[in-house]
Amino acid sequence: MRYAIVTETWPPEVNGVALTVQALGQGLRARGHAVSLVRPRQVPGQLPAAGETLVRGANLPRYPGLKFGLPATAQLQQLWRDERPDAVYVATEGPLGWSALRAARRLGIPAASGFHTRFDRYMRDYGVAFLQPVALRWMRHFHNLADATLVPTRELRGFLRQRGFENVTLLPRAVDTRQFHPAFRDEALRQAWGVAGDAPVAIHVGRIAAEKNLPLAVRAFRELQRVRPDARFAWVGDGPARGQLQREHPDFIFCGVQRGQALARHFASADLFLFPSLSETFGNVTLEAMASGVPTVAFDYGATHEHLRDGSHGAAIAPGDENGFIAATRHIGSDADLRFVMGIAARDAVARLRPEDVAAAFDDILAGLARSQAHARPAPA
Structure with a gap:
């Protein structure tokens, strides 16, 4: 299978989203799949690695060293016309993430989104708690553009379903017990x-x-x-x-x-x-x-x-x-x-949590979306 991952944070940036998404990509590659990556350019003049597409980004307020991707719908449509993925995973809800979901929908490519950050709770922590409902509505609109929204816990899955999020799917997490010992x-x-x-x-x-x-x-x-x-x-x-x-x-x-x-x-x-x-x-x-x-x-x-x-x-x-x-x-x-x-x-x-099992579950979800889309797509004339 050919998968595309779109994310606005990636190592060497150190945060839970970057490291989780990197591990998911590595897991898919270890299972024999081709994985392309779309992310913002982290430093001026940065050259893409093999299988990467770097897009324009801007600094993230309050987070020195982190960037968000600028809108790139047309660029992604052209990229995926030339080399069509079987499914897309959109990890972040910034402008680049929105562009990815729009491009995928216009091309008929199934897409899953990842619910990695509680932006609604951030509103409270930064003194604007009155914006929590607004943030949640914005997140719901974003994720409901996807064919599935992947969450790491049953608790969060229930919370989102009660608030109108559609197609919420559990993707558990694991830990490398060889690295942490x-x-x-x-x-x-x-x-x-x-x-x-x-x-x-x-x-x-x-x-x-x-x-x-x-x-x-x-x-x-x-x-x-x-x-x-x-x-x-x-x-x-x-x-x-x-x-x-x-x-x-x-x-x-x-x-x-x-x-x-x-x-x-x-x-x-x-x-x-x-x-x-x-x-x-x-x-x-x-x-x-x-x-x-x-x-x-x-x-x-x-x-x-x-x-x-x-x-x-x-x-x-x-x-x-x-x-x-x-x-x-x-x-x-x-x-x-x-x-x-x-x-x-x-x-x-x-001790029994294995990253390999998470990669297999992730693969099953994306492959299932690809199969469903293939069945729904009309046969060519």
Whole structure:
């Protein structure tokens, strides 16, 4: 089969959408399919790799280093007339994504969209909560142009169906348990963090930005420090809120963006993953922490709701219960024996999740759309 993927974010950009879409493309190629990619040019003069089409982009406000693709409907129509894909996957809802869905519809090519980002919740985090219904209507209109909207959890599938999203289809997520593993715990790295003995290290991995609800992580950690003054807090990632956070908390450890093996070392070298975000569609980092044998404190939705069992793998807190989040951080963070048992159980819980299975399911969805379109298309005269 020949598939096309359209996305407005792609590595080396580091975010959940970019890494998830890259993994989906790699999975399809590993299954023997031809996969073409359409994305914005990340730097001036950038040349496309094999199978890539680079389009014009513009900087994304509040997100330095990220771009959104500018409209390119005519360009995509010509591209797909010349080399027609059997199905298209549109991963992002920006202008390039809209262009891709329009071009696919005009050419009669089946298209699936991916629901990767809760823009409606971002409205609240950036102080314009009154725009949440507008954002949801905009997203519904976009995704209903597609033949299927792919979501990572049953919970989100139910939520969207209740709000008028059509053809919502479950595509579960997985984690590479070979990359993320407790064996990558690194005592030299812990020493570099200034950790003494068995002092607990809390870690946050993700974008350092308003939508991640980071003040709660800070409050929870400070409460842990009341009972373990030697505790340390490591932050992996970057973002617009880092500067202020670093000025206000000079004892925190800021590790910057980490990738690949280095990211695995950082995860495995921590003792407790704090994830206070309420704006995730899934939260891949939850699975990465569990695979690394690190207990997690997070709100009970997304990946946490799907895979983390409260009291066994960490704490799954009712969304919005900040006191519960803080109490769980103090309780688990101060008990080394409990963290050890939870870490083993967390690793076991995700050991059977295989990226290869996700790729197979993704392939089945796109191939099914292609077959349906072929049956519906009138025979040539």
